[in-house]
Amino acid sequence: MTNWDRFLETFFNAKMMARYLPDILQGALVTIQIAGLVIVCGLLLGLALALLRSIGLRPLNLLIVFVVDLFRALPPLVIIVFIYFGLPASGVKNWGFIATWLSLTFVLMAFSEEIFWAGITSIPKGQWEAARSTGLSFGQTLINVVLPQALRLTIPPLTNRTIAITKGTALASVVAVGEILGMASSAVSNSYNPSPLTMAAIGYLILFLPLVVFGRWLETRMAWKR
């Protein structure tokens, strides 16, 4: 057997791959579920916090900044483990899934709040003044004038950050969630063959490469033309 054959036998073992493909697919489904929930909830919460912050109530803003900085400073894995083992709800069904979902949601909320906020504050004061001078309220100005411009500016950094955080779904394997990496790891320990890991890597590529390409496309399309 040549080295090349041995390499294929180890990492691209067809029998192993066929045997564990259903597991990996099932894991991919879980990954997609967590990722989808995290993206939707994280971005909505981040936007909500940025909007609250734009109202300009000093104590509220201090609280928002504190929460945001907290979740930006802590490693996501620490948050997951903390929620998984630390909160009294452990024992709840699918608690690992929920802990991962909550943790990554908070992290994305924190990072996206900062990005949304930067977008909102980058809109010139004259835009607010022109709109308010025609009788638009604060909220109407925010929704119709400021946000559409701000969101356009935020899309490139937001896409990159969202992808980076969503990849953190792999951390769920640590708290016994059967997502792609979790499934692959247990397959490896059952089969003594790393081929399932190869499948996991390919699975991640299939899931995330389109997102990365999509982000790149958005970035060029959203280049601001004045």
Add this chain to the structure above:
Amino acid sequence: MAARPVVEARGIHKHFGAHHVLKGVDLVLAERELAFVIGPSGSGKSTLLRCLNRLEEPSSGSVMVDGVDMLDARTDLNHARQRVGMVFQSFNLYPHMTALGNVTLALRKVAGKSSAEADALGQSALARVGLADRAGHTPGQLSGGQQQRVAIARAIALEPRVMLFDEPTSALDPELVGSVLAVMRDLRQSGMAMVVVSHEMGFARNAADRVLFMDQGLIVEEGTPAQIFESPAQERTRAFIGQIQKH
């Protein structure tokens, strides 16, 4: 008996922290009147205009527009602001909307017009400023002069009782100034009451009823264009007029 003034601002003071920027300014504007405000940079001209629609909160004094107390907490300020059109030096058009979208936004959101009504009113406002054929253009596709005219259309579409212009031509290339002044002259002829802060003395001479000279937060002197430009009573006014006429 004189008719009720369109704008009646009395004893306006404005402090920015320790900085006393307006020191008791009165401004009364009659129907169809055009008041032209001149004065050195930093004398408080913009702040005065911005106190009239409460973009800036006066520290004290009173502001009545068309009989509505702009400073009364019970006044629906957003509603009252439709009665006061404002045009800015930097146009401040919404870059993500077409010219028509810029003009119709407040018609829909504040005046409560349907999209069809707003579009019709917006089109006629754009026609008044000579830009009927630019309705679908975004600000980025328009010249500075055209952008400023869209900004004027955005304000007049709401049928204000008074229009405030804060250096409307200062950001424009010289060859584009004329088109904006022409629109302002038309507005004036239609009987719009206007307060204009500007350095366009030619426009003041043939369109202004009254010229007000501001310095250090006070109206130092006011009179007809001929009085102020030809024979100012105050030394400060004379010095300022002499200075700008050198250019």
